[in-house]
Amino acid sequence: xxxxxxxxxxxxxxxxxxxxxxxxxxxxxxxxxxxxxxxxxxxxxxxxxxxxxxxxxxxxxxxxxxxxxxxxxxxxxxxxxxxxxxxxxxxxxxxxxxxxxxxxxxxxxxxxxxxxxxxxxxxxxxxxxxxxxxxxxxxxxxxxxxxxxxxxxxxxxxxxxxxxxxxxxxxxxxxxxxxxxxxxxxxxxxxxxxxxxxxxxxxxxxxxxx
Numbered sequence: 006x007x008x009x010x011x012x013x014x015x016x017x018x019x020x021x022x023x024x025x026x027x028x029x030x031x032x033x034x035x036x037x038x039x040x041x042x043x044x045x046x047x048x049x050x051x052x053x054x055x056x057x058x059x060x061x062x063x064x065x066x067x068x069x070x071x072x073x074x075x076x077x078x079x080x081x082x083x084x085x086x087x088x089x090x091x092x093x094x095x096x097x098x099x100x101x102x103x104x105x106x107x108x109x110x111x112x113x114x115x116x117x118x119x120x121x122x123x124x125x126x127x128x129x130x131x132x133x134x135x136x137x138x139x140x141x142x143x144x145x146x147x148x149x150x151x152x153x154x155x156x157x158x159x160x161x162x163x164x165x166x167x168x169x170x171x172x173x174x175x176x177x178x179x180x181x182x183x184x185x186x187x188x189x190x191x192x193x194x195x196x197x198x199x200x201x202x203x204x205x206x207x208x209x210x211x212x213x214x215x
Contacts, residue, residue, distance in 0.1 A: 014050070022050045027090060030054070031099030034069070035086040051085070058087075058097045066097070102203045113196035 014022070026033040034051035051071055061067035061082075069085045071078040089099030103110070141149065201208045 014048075019048060019050065023088065026050070026053050027088060027099070027101070029101055029103060031090040031092060031101035031104065032056070033088040035088070036071075036080060037084055037086060060097060106200050106203055109196050109199045113193060113200075116193055116196070 023033045023035070030053040032053040034053060034056050036049040036051055037045045038047040038049055040046040051069075055072050057070040057072070059067040059070060064082060066082045066087075068082050069080040069087075071080065090101060092098060092100035094100070198209045
């Protein structure tokens with residue numbers, strides 16, 4: 006039987022949670038609940054982020070500690086089945102592919118966020134500065150900055166303005182690397198292929214347009 010009244014898991018849900026925990030964290034824990042005679046009667050899944058393994062010099066694992074908010078439950082080693090993926094750096098906890106790909110995933114997420122902000126927050130206007138040759142008085146300068154911000158700025162775009170630049174007329178100084186110069190699309194494609202290579206080997210070749 007899978008789970009108790011609180012969990013109410015069927016066989017599919019038990020397997021789904023187990024595989025999900027393994028893929029996401031590299032660890033899955035089953036608490037084997039016994040009946041009145043001490044025989045295994047139910048399987049309860051334990052959230053990996055709430056489980057702490059208690060090592061033992063002789064038995065290797067002394068038990069498991071399960072923490073839910075302010076409640077702590079201690080299980081004996083034979084009450085819990087620990088399923089884990091290979092981890093070359095730890096004898097007790099498994100390592101998921103997602104953890105190994107954390108840097109690539111975070112990089113791609115940051116690039117996606119930057120791209121969203123570029124078009125939504127900045128209205129697709131590049132970062133830069135307006136450089137004026139003349140040195141305006143403070144009152145005129147304050148009004149000019151206000152006019153530029155209200156008439157030509159994005160929703161949260163901050164446009165730098167420089168007075169007394171010493172060059173003729175008004176110049177535009179680009180202060181940000183363009184998407185093309187950053188090879189933005191190539192970078193996101195590389196992140197995607199790196200993730201696919203670990204989670205789904207061969208997928209990149211299968212969906213390649215060539």
